[in-house]
Amino acid sequence: MHNKAIRIAVGTQHLNGTVAAPATGFPGILFLHGWGGSQERDLVRAQGLxxxxxxxxxxxxxxxxxxEGQRDTVTREDNLQDVLAAYDSLISHPQVDSSCIAVVGSSYGGYLAALLTTLRPVRWLALRVPALYRDAQWLTPKQQLNRADLNEYRRTFVDPETNRALSGCRKxxxxxxxxxSEHDDLVPxxxxxxxxxxxxxxxxxxxRVIEGADHALTEERHRRAYDALLTRWVREMVLGAR
Structure with a gap:
């Protein structure tokens, strides 16, 4: 915090006052949606935070x-570049403290969020059902990745030394x-x-595990449970740090 002494005019007199304000700007929070999703659901959470x-x-x-017409050709590299551009846009906001950035990623967005931490400063990281992909075929269109192979890969314990996203998490x-999600059939x-x-x-x-929830949080009660979890964590970690 920083204090600034001011004088407040009242008629012909002046009062002594002090403005107490944060020494820095506001924390910034970047939301990354999942594959096949959009910003629509994140926007409600963002407005609350x-x-x-x-x-x-x-x-x-x-x-x-x-x-959406680019769905069949977009690659993970393309989307990572999207994420970097969004991050840079957020920290360019004049009221954002660039040393206080949180990233909230769901599924594919969680995977990209982990990669983002290796390329830009991130202080807080929230991952909901983070998806996992092999490093191979990085420039292959995301839609063309072998689903059966992905399912098999996600049902094994993966060493961080063999995976870029997990290596980022280790650092x-x-x-x-x-x-x-307790009943997640995409990210077990x-x-x-x-x-x-x-x-x-x-x-x-x-x-945390959301009891009874599926990957997409299709039931309203599970979405509310996640929203409450995220809000509590942001209050404690992000806003509490100030």
């Missing part, structure tokens, strides 16, 4: 929403939230465990 005192950015990656030294427990086990340098690691 913005009301608590942060500046949030949601966006649609290429291959989604208005650019990450901020605060982490990982949320798993071992895939999530590969992530949680990789965070050996994290300042703090919070892990």
């Amino acid at each position: 913005a009301a608590l005192g942060s500046i949030c950015l949601t966006f649609d990656m290429r291959g989604h929403a208005e650019t 990450f030294s901020g605060d982490v939230l990982v949320v798993e 427990h071992l895939a999530v465990a590969s992530y949680t086990s990789a965070f050996i340098r994290a300042r703090s690691m919070t892990f």
